[in-house]
Amino acid sequence: MQRPGTDENNVQMSDILCDFCRREWTMERPMVEGHRGSCICGDCLRLSYSALVLEKQGNAPAGYLCTLCRENRDEIGWVPATIPADQPADQPLAACRRCVNQSAAVLAKDKEYGWKKPQ
């Protein structure tokens, strides 16, 4: 997501926030973009990848809406342990396994960041 009030004509790295933890995009904290400007950071991706892909444990409610692909998903999904305080109550956060898998593959391929999938 973009930081509220971002100048559309002059978007900085620090204006791009992870939808799941609201932290900024930095070289140490890479981001992967989903649909409609949604983003997940490398840290949240590590947590969600460990849960959904390695441990095969989801904590999203049945039929949740994935924040990244904007689809209602039946497979297991991840919800962050701490929901950002400014997240609207009628827009619950969740990441589906497919998005987490794809995002991890994208980030792991980008040599610039040196991000690795959890083992």
Ligand SMILES: [Zn+2]
């Ligand atoms: Zn994050």
Ligand SMILES: [Zn+2]
């Ligand atoms: Zn998804």
